[in-house]
Amino acid sequence: MSFARTFRTATTVSRTLAARPSLPLRTALRTTAPIQTRTMASSTNFLEAIKKRRTYYAISNKSNISDERIQEIVKEIVLHVPSSFNSQSSRIVVLFKAEHEKLWDIASEVLKPIVPEQQWATTEKKLSSFKAGYGTVLFFEDQVPVRELQKNFPLYQESFPVWSEHSSGMVQFATWTALEQEGFGASLQHYNPLIDQKVKATWNIPETWNLIAEMPFGVPAGTPGDKSFKPIEERVKFYGA
Numbered sequence: 001m002s003f004a005r006t007f008r009t010a011t012t013v014s015r016t017l018a019a020r021p022s023l024p025l026r027t028a029l030r031t032t033a034p035i036q037t038r039t040m041a042s043s044t045n046f047l048e049a050i051k052k053r054r055t056y057y058a059i060s061n062k063s064n065i066s067d068e069r070i071q072e073i074v075k076e077i078v079l080h081v082p083s084s085f086n087s088q089s090s091r092i093v094v095l096f097k098a099e100h101e102k103l104w105d106i107a108s109e110v111l112k113p114i115v116p117e118q119q120w121a122t123t124e125k126k127l128s129s130f131k132a133g134y135g136t137v138l139f140f141e142d143q144v145p146v147r148e149l150q151k152n153f154p155l156y157q158e159s160f161p162v163w164s165e166h167s168s169g170m171v172q173f174a175t176w177t178a179l180e181q182e183g184f185g186a187s188l189q190h191y192n193p194l195i196d197q198k199v200k201a202t203w204n205i206p207e208t209w210n211l212i213a214e215m216p217f218g219v220p221a222g223t224p225g226d227k228s229f230k231p232i233e234e235r236v237k238f239y240g241a
Helices: 003-019 035-052 068-078 097-111 117-131 143-152 160-181 196-203
Strands: 091-095 133-144 209-218
Touching: 003 097, 003 117, 068 160, 091 097, 091 160, 097 117, 097 133, 097 196, 097 209, 117 160, 117 209, 133 143, 133 160, 143 160, 196 209
Parallel strands: none
Antiparallel strands: 091 133, 133 209
16 A cells, blocks of 8 residues: 555544544444444344244145246255355255155155054155145255265264264255245155155165255145243353353
8 A cells, every 4th residue: 555545544534533532443444334233134034034934734735936936045055055164965856746746655655564554544644744735855965075074084084974964954944944934834854764765766866865854845724833942041051241
């Protein structure tokens, strides 16, 4: 920076402080809008979206948005949700309409021979409620990048599979919350590993992709159940505040 430019900058700061002597120097040098107010507004919207996310078992085969918009949402989530060591191991498959129904037919075919006869009616009803939806998001974790990290960083090799599932959990949560912001209801299911092989064969899924969870979604056809909370004091602690 030239001497003249430095002098002009110093003069400007000096005049600002002279006009407002109680103004901290770091604030005087800022030219942006108040960060605290903007942050509070942004976090409030985010927290409201989290609160709105609920488990919906009763869903319909209707959608309020286009399939293209759903695809855009999922792509943005997969791109921007963090992963350990930037492994980017999360994989998603979205099934719409008839393909979605096929998944729950597979689940029914796999489960019927192994579910006790006296329990089948309940299981069948549950599977039918998922099939009644508009689509299903399948969440996978690719083991190739996980194994590469285990090889390159042997000190943490036992932790990488766990951290991979942490990333998957964030992708699941972000997808769930985003879908419900668009007017969908959704729930998180775990019929893996029972359905894994048929799913991979039906949709040509790589063997290295481990199925983690299934999320059927659709416009709500009912209301979510009551939600209870344990005392927050038992779950959160603060120190130094």
